[in-house]
Amino acid sequence: MLKLYGAPGACSIIPHIALEEAVADYSVHYVDYAGGENRTPDFLAISPLGRVPVLMTEQGPLTENPAILSYIAMLYPGAGLAPLDDPFAFARVQAFNLFIASNIHTAFRQILFADTFADGEAAAAALRAKVPALADRYFAIIERGLADGRRFVHGDAFTISDIYLFAYANYLRFGDRGDAARLPLILAHRARVRERAAVGRVLAAEGLAEAWMD
């Protein structure tokens, strides 16, 4: 059975939703950050940076959201979570997911984990101050991609990219990282994804039914 290591509301919610969409046989372990579980030798052995998500498979642990999502999509092809038989379309899915992972996620990290990039309160304040402009730029590119009326990121079919965007659209609404009101198509996409039964089940399981459902 697959085992997902995560934390409620963290970006581990992305593979959590993918597993639920795939009707996978899986369990979830919420890492006790407050108790320091993320710094234990056991956890660092499967996640060298002490981060979630980690997906424990029969072959060993997998880290990094884009890789975990592709693995789930391939393991459960019947769920139709990615265009697995079309190399170009699949590469587009990967490109989208990596765009969020390497640009948006990294920008958002400047808020909560500024010490990854520089030391001291002045540096942290400067890193935080830069985030709204970065987020505006990155999300505007995604907003333009939705402008032809498509229901989902890559067209009419729901894919792992929609789960990725859904999570970061929710983080965007925290108010300290860009202006969600400028992104009506992303907000409408968020509402469409939120209506999915699997998404509702995961939000309830992670205690986000109210925070992410409004």
Ligand SMILES: N[C@@H](CCC(=O)N[C@@H](CS)C(=O)NCC(=O)O)C(=O)O
């Ligand atoms: N590149 C990784 C990033 C993982 C990551 O930054 N996870 C966060 C939660 S969203 C985390 O565990 N942060 C705790 C820490 O950095 O100590 C991915 O996309 O999976």
